[in-house]
Amino acid sequence: MKASLFIALSAVWIPLAAQAIVNGRFATDPFLRGVVKVNDDCTGALIGNKCVLTAHHCLAKNRLGEVMLPVFKSSVVMESTTKSKIVSSSSPGFSDKRCYDMEIAVLAQPHNMGYNLTNNSVQGQNVAVAGWGFLGDYTIPKVLQFLQYTSKAKVVPSEGIVVPVPDGASGIAFRDSGGPLFACKGDKCNVVGVANGKAEGSTLMNTQHLWCDVRSNWAWIEKTVKAKCL
Numbered sequence: 001m002k003a004s005l006f007i008a009l010s011a012v013w014i015p016l017a018a019q020a021i022v023n024g025r026f027a028t029d030p031f032l033r034g035v036v037k038v039n040d041d042c043t044g045a046l047i048g049n050k051c052v053l054t055a056h057h058c059l060a061k062n063r064l065g066e067v068m069l070p071v072f073k074s075s076v077v078m079e080s081t082t083k084s085k086i087v088s089s090s091s092p093g094f095s096d097k098r099c100y101d102m103e104i105a106v107l108a109q110p111h112n113m114g115y116n117l118t119n120n121s122v123q124g125q126n127v128a129v130a131g132w133g134f135l136g137d138y139t140i141p142k143v144l145q146f147l148q149y150t151s152k153a154k155v156v157p158s159e160g161i162v163v164p165v166p167d168g169a170s171g172i173a174f175r176d177s178g179g180p181l182f183a184c185k186g187d188k189c190n191v192v193g194v195a196n197g198k199a200e201g202s203t204l205m206n207t208q209h210l211w212c213d214v215r216s217n218w219a220w221i222e223k224t225v226k227a228k229c230l
Helices: 030-034 215-228
Strands: 035-038 042-047 051-054 066-068 071-073 076-078 083-090 103-107 126-131 145-152 154-156 160-165 180-185 188-200 207-213
Touching: 030 035, 030 071, 030 076, 035 051, 042 180, 042 188, 051 188, 051 215, 083 215, 103 215, 126 188, 145 160, 160 188, 207 215
Parallel strands: none
Antiparallel strands: 035 042, 035 066, 042 051, 051 103, 066 083, 071 076, 083 103, 126 145, 126 180, 154 160, 160 207, 180 188, 188 207
């Protein structure tokens, strides 16, 4: 059954602009201000009224950390000094049948900027990623980075969402872990995956980036969002 969860940010297609994720571009649409920095070394996506969806390993060392809430300024989404404390978090638990590296963290203050989540399959769809990770020159950006992949998504039940990277480089990097994978159709954009920081393949023409997929963790996400995030 197809379903989706609450969104407060208006869903619009995300235009691309200037340089810089690896080989990506500046995030130039206010829609992307819901992509946050988690504990200063990961990325996450605001969901519901007061939660963040990120990777489980991002909170492993500091489960009660904080989230930086960016601002849309000078036509880009950029860092701000506004932060919100994490008061609790939960994860879906271990499974050898699906990617389970996810965590939903509850924030001290409501944000009312939650993204849509969907349990629709993204097999064969175009996808895009946003994150606060290192750039190609290993510098840390002050502006959120965005990339629309040229390859279409593949779904592997035991691994999650797989996106081939033809040049072996473009896409997620260190500190992009926990960030959202978007699938957009027309003016509707949904979060369909969470970056778990893994890549497969050792040659330039045989690299794949992996995301834990929302669909395979849907029962846990739906229950947690309704209980803690609305």
